[in-house]
Amino acid sequence: MxxxxxxxxxxxxxxxxxxxxxxxxxxxxxxxxxxxxxxxxxxxxxxxxxxxxxxxxxxxxxxxxxxxxxxxxxxxxxxxxxxxxxxxxxxxxxxxxxxxxxxxxxxxxxxxxxxxxxxxxxxxxxxxxxxxxxxxxxxxxxxxxxxxxxxxxxxxxxxxxxxxxxxxxxxxxxxxxxxxxxxxxxxxxxxxxxxxxxxxxxxxxxxxxVSPPGKAADKITQSLHFVSKPGKPAKLREILSKDVDALTLVFTRTKHGAERLMKGLVADGYNAASIHGNKSQGQRDRAIKAFRAGDINILVATDVAARGIDIPGVAYVINFDLPEVPDNYVHRIGRTARAGREGEAIAFCSAEEVDLLRQIQKLMKIEIPVASGAMPEAVQPEKPARRPKNPRRGFKPKPADAGSKPAANKRRRPRGRRPAA
Missing domain, CATH: 3.40.50.300 (P-loop containing nucleotide triphosphate hydrolases)
Incomplete structure (x- = not known):
């Protein structure tokens, strides 16, 4: 038809x-x-x-x-x-x-x-x-x-x-x-x-x-940058500066990370807003409306927005943090190249995210082309330090020897009364 x-x-x-x-x-x-x-x-x-x-x-x-x-x-x-x-x-x-x-x-x-x-x-x-x-x-x-x-x-x-x-x-x-x-x-x-x-x-x-599950749209150009976690903000600004007017969607893993990144971009003169779970519905609606209208051109988001933004003009999707669920990568980059247009998906990967990258590439059955850096050795993300155990927690006094006699109870004199003279 x-x-x-x-x-x-x-x-x-x-x-x-x-x-x-x-x-x-x-x-x-x-x-x-x-x-x-x-x-x-x-x-x-x-x-x-x-x-x-x-x-x-x-x-x-x-x-x-x-x-x-x-x-x-x-x-x-x-x-x-x-x-x-x-x-x-x-x-x-x-x-x-x-x-x-x-x-x-x-x-x-x-x-x-x-x-x-x-x-x-x-x-x-x-x-x-x-x-x-x-x-x-x-x-x-x-x-x-x-x-x-x-x-x-x-x-x-x-x-x-x-x-x-x-x-x-x-x-x-x-x-x-x-x-x-x-x-x-x-x-x-x-x-x-x-x-x-x-x-x-x-x-x-x-x-x-119409396509194998886990496959991205054909008109999405993907690239990968291996970069240390502290080096991600500078790499992001380097990429954004190449096309300052393009509609760009930046994904982070956490709500606090999205807000912190957005505020840093605004402080550096970028026209940015953020949407995440800590924002009210009105704030999220206004940010998406401004992004759709081009009043802002950088929207920093968590996965709450991966399925809810249908804006044909999004030119770039940048995975500032790789998602912990591989399927979410497909949904994130699907925010570009919509309605038959072309788009570019850029991913950052630190040493802590190498295992996440492997899961994504296994799902998509491709290797994302590397644009800069070299794959580091995978390291496990740091876990919060555990509180030291209380040495007295669970302490029970040793029972008295079987042959010993319990101490005799002493009768205590009622307070405020004196013995009769």
């Missing part, structure tokens, strides 16, 4: 696609949409940036447009679960673009925002509910939402949700959903747990795979 008109979508959807300048489906869309339109459960595997949102969003909207009636109060007709607040908002924005001018309503529920406002919005009912699992369970326990009318379930970026303990949340959510229902599961990687998840919640799914 060569364009969306040939997929058999509703006329309103074709018009929305034209307004948004979507003309040709991506490979994952080309394969998944016809199957989903026919009601099949879908197991979709594709790297980030290949258009998975439209792959499940278009058939979902098409089905809902064909259904009569409005949703009842506190109900939803379709549920989309995603691991992060940023990804929930990104999905909802894409769906609202496609449903503009139709009867369909899209609602979001995420942590970090007023739960009372979410309860109020859900009280009117919605056609599509996009949610993070934790906040959705909070609303279910408060009786603010009834999922019994849900006939379409989408699990997006399910592999990351597994890392976040999503399987326990899904066991609470799934029994509340309506049946029969269509379930679509999309992911960039396929760990063993994902196979178990698909067997448990999908019925005879059609598997759609």
């Amino acid at each position: 060569f364009d969306f008109d040939m997929l058999g979508l509703a006329p309103a959807l074709n018009e929305a696609l034209k307004r948004a300048n979507f003309t040709q489906p991506t490979p994952i869309q080309n394969q998944a949409i016809p199957l989903a339109l026919n009601g099949h459960d879908i197991l979709g595997l594709a790297q980030t940036g290949t258009g998975k949102t439209l792959a499940f969003g278009l058939p979902l909207i098409d089905h809902l447009l064909a259904q009569p009636g409005k949703p009842d109060p506190k109900t939803a007709k379709a549920l989309i679960l995603a691991p992060t607040r940023e990804l929930v908002n990104q999905i909802a924005d894409s769906l609202r673009t496609l449903t503009k001018g139709t009867k369909l309503r899209v609602a979001t529920v995420v942590g970090g925002q007023s739960i009372n406002k979410q309860i109020m919005f859900l009280s009117r009912g919605t056609d599509i509910l996009v949610a993070t699992p934790g906040r959705l369970i909070d609303l279910m326990e408060r009786g603010a939402v009834n999922l019994g009318a849900v006939r379409h379930l989408v699990l997006d970026e399910a592999d990351q949700m597994l890392d976040l303990g999503f399987i326990h949340a899904l066991r609470k959510i799934a029994p509340a959903l309506g049946t029969p229902r269509q379930t679509m599961l999309f992911s960039a990687t396929m760990p063993k747990q994902m196979e178990e998840l698909s067997r448990a919640y999908l019925t005879n799914p059609q598997r759609v795979q």
Whole structure:
């Protein structure tokens, strides 16, 4: 198939696609949409940036447009679960673009925002509910939402949700959903747990795979710099100075590391902001909005943003710290080379991260080209010093010899009384 008109979508959807300048489906869309339109459960595997949102969003909207009636109060007709607040908002924005001018309503529920406002919005009912699992369970326990009318379930970026303990949340959510229902599961990687998840919640799914799991997008140029941990800030500034106006996403391993790095860059005159778990939802939204608009051109982030930023203009992704989970490297660098564009992914590796690098290269089945430095001998990261044991902890006095007599109890004179004269 060569364009969306040939997929058999509703006329309103074709018009929305034209307004948004979507003309040709991506490979994952080309394969998944016809199957989903026919009601099949879908197991979709594709790297980030290949258009998975439209792959499940278009058939979902098409089905809902064909259904009569409005949703009842506190109900939803379709549920989309995603691991992060940023990804929930990104999905909802894409769906609202496609449903503009139709009867369909899209609602979001995420942590970090007023739960009372979410309860109020859900009280009117919605056609599509996009949610993070934790906040959705909070609303279910408060009786603010009834999922019994849900006939379409989408699990997006399910592999990351597994890392976040999503399987326990899904066991609470799934029994509340309506049946029969269509379930679509999309992911960039396929760990063993994902196979178990698909067997448990999908019925005879059609598997759609456009690239091997763990493979990066073809238009991403990767490079590797071996650099000591103290030398990373200087190497970062060296790279940033070569293209000062480019949109650059820098990943760190920790929240404190992201904030410290961002403040150092700002102090040196760089136009930078940061997003991580210690930031409020409003702060994170404003930073991403400014980054998308080009008001700032350097965004320092932890993995909380690896799945939630869909900005076609990101030219560079720099792994200041390598991730501890190899799959996250694929998701990080997938923030560039989006929508068919080219991009560059740069990784720093210190001696403490050599083992992490080997795991990443094993997953991707490639060796990342070395741009500078030489591989150091792997060293284990320093562990915090253990507190010395208390020599008296667990001390027990030795029992008296069996032959010895216990000391006689002396009667104590009551305080404040004197013997009679």
